Amino acid sequence: MQASPDVLFMRRALQIARLGEGKVAPNPLVGCVLVHPEHGIIGEGWHPYFGGPHAEVNAIRSVHNEDWLRESTAYVTLEPCSHFGKTPPCADLLVAKGIPRVVICNTDPNPLVAGKGIEKLRSAGIEVQTGILEKEGAQLNRFFFTSFIKKRPFITLKWAQTSDGFIAREDGSSKWISSVESRLRVHSWRAEHQAILVGSGTLRTDDPMLTVRGWKGKSPVRIVLDPDLTLPTHLRVFSDPTSETWVLNQVKDESTGHLHFKRLNPLGFTLADVLDHLQKDGIQSLFIEGGSRLLQSFIDAGLWDEAFVFKSDVVFGTGIKAPVFQHHQFITSEHSGPDILQKFIH
Numbered sequence: 001m002q003a004s005p006d007v008l009f010m011r012r013a014l015q016i017a018r019l020g021e022g023k024v025a026p027n028p029l030v031g032c033v034l035v036h037p038e039h040g041i042i043g044e045g046w047h048p049y050f051g052g053p054h055a056e057v058n059a060i061r062s063v064h065n066e067d068w069l070r071e072s073t074a075y076v077t078l079e080p081c082s083h084f085g086k087t088p089p090c091a092d093l094l095v096a097k098g099i100p101r102v103v104i105c106n107t108d109p110n111p112l113v114a115g116k117g118i119e120k121l122r123s124a125g126i127e128v129q130t131g132i133l134e135k136e137g138a139q140l141n142r143f144f145f146t147s148f149i150k151k152r153p154f155i156t157l158k159w160a161q162t163s164d165g166f167i168a169r170e171d172g173s174s175k176w177i178s179s180v181e182s183r184l185r186v187h188s189w190r191a192e193h194q195a196i197l198v199g200s201g202t203l204r205t206d207d208p209m210l211t212v213r214g215w216k217g218k219s220p221v222r223i224v225l226d227p228d229l230t231l232p233t234h235l236r237v238f239s240d241p242t243s244e245t246w247v248l249n250q251v252k253d254e255s256t257g258h259l260h261f262k263r264l265n266p267l268g269f270t271l272a273d274v275l276d277h278l279q280k281d282g283i284q285s286l287f288i289e290g291g292s293r294l295l296q297s298f299i300d301a302g303l304w305d306e307a308f309v310f311k312s313d314v315v316f317g318t319g320i321k322a323p324v325f326q327h328h329q330f331i332t333s334e335h336s337g338p339d340i341l342q343k344f345i346h
């Protein structure tokens with residue numbers, strides 16, 4: 001079946017929204033396409049970075065002849081905002097420009113907007129249609145939506161396991177299980193997330209940098225759980241200033257350079273406390289790279305959304321067992337160099 005023009009133009013708006021990936025958080029990814037019945041696409045814009053102009057503003061700025069707007073449809077991936085934030089309301093701008101029709105993919109879960117943008121457009125006499133490619137839009141902005149709906153960051157789990165189900169040798173001598181291709185993908189995922197977390201066992205054994213390398217993008221904030229501050233201070237997450245390191249602990253609140261010690265409940269904290277803290281600090285996406293015990297504690301608590309598991313053809317025989325899911329839905333399986341990459345959702 002052929003896609004309708006509304007679907008085609010919304011697909012284009014979703015495509016350009018992605019150009020803000022890794023740069024807009026904690027704002028959503030938004031794209032806007034302006035279409036004239038005779039001239040076709042007359043303007044396009046996206047939200048390029050946090051605090052930057054909204055997609056609708058950039059799309060309107062890109063139009064050569066503003067008179068055409070009075071006969072055009074605006075395709076916007078997220079309900080236009082109705083409140084004064086870092087920029088004036090986009091709903092007012094669309095009204096002021098005399099755009100007669102607005103097609104929207106998702107309504108905004110932010111209570112400051114949540115339907116008020118649509119209301120504003122309709123009460124100005126604009127024809128509004130919603131829900132076009134809604135599922136695709138929700139997937140694109142899964143970090144933003146999860147943060148508003150579940151009141152915690154979107155959680156992505158990732159690990160690599162041998163064909164006999166181990167993530168490491170007992171003595172920690174097995175640094176790489178997955179291939180170069182798979183490891184490059186991991187760097188691309190790091191660049192998409194706002195924060196990254198590994199267990200203290202992994203920090204002690206592997207001393208990872210947890211930065212983005214070999215891929216373009218910002219390194220995520222490194223989260224370390226160290227309740228009593230017992231981790232060795234020579235670890236690279238403490239000494240390397242490439243990105244911030246937040247040490248969640250029970251002892252002190254202190255900041256020096258890239259290192260931020262954040263005291264949670266001094267009597268002990270749970271994973272829910274950790275997520276609550278990250279949510280309050282504006283973290284909408286958390287990438288958890290291991291090891292097995294940390295991943296299993298998130299799985300057992302039901303606190304995850306998406307998981308990527310690399311299966312290599314390496315055999316260990318013995319070692320640290322890979323995590324095990326309780327409830328999950330298997331989504332896809334594909335080759336990643338010599339490995340198999342499986343995707344699961346909760």
Ligand SMILES: NC(=O)c1ccc[n+]([C@@H]2O[C@H](COP(=O)([O-])OP(=O)(O)OC[C@H]3O[C@@H](n4cnc5c(N)ncnc54)[C@H](OP(=O)(O)O)[C@@H]3O)[C@@H](O)[C@H]2O)c1
Pocket residue numbers: 158159160161166167168169171172173174175177198199200201202203205206225270271289290291292293294295297320
């Ligand atoms: N193949 C892979 O994809 C992969 C990825 C990462 C790591 N690894 C390997 O995995 C090995 C380490 O795995 P592991 O399972 O032994 O250790 P781990 O999961 O990295 O760390 C376990 C530690 O994290 C802390 N922790 C776990 N759950 C916690 C929670 N809910 N709240 C607070 N702290 C929590 C605990 O530290 P305390 O006991 O200090 O409280 C626990 O001992 C290493 O050899 C590493 O090379 C493999």
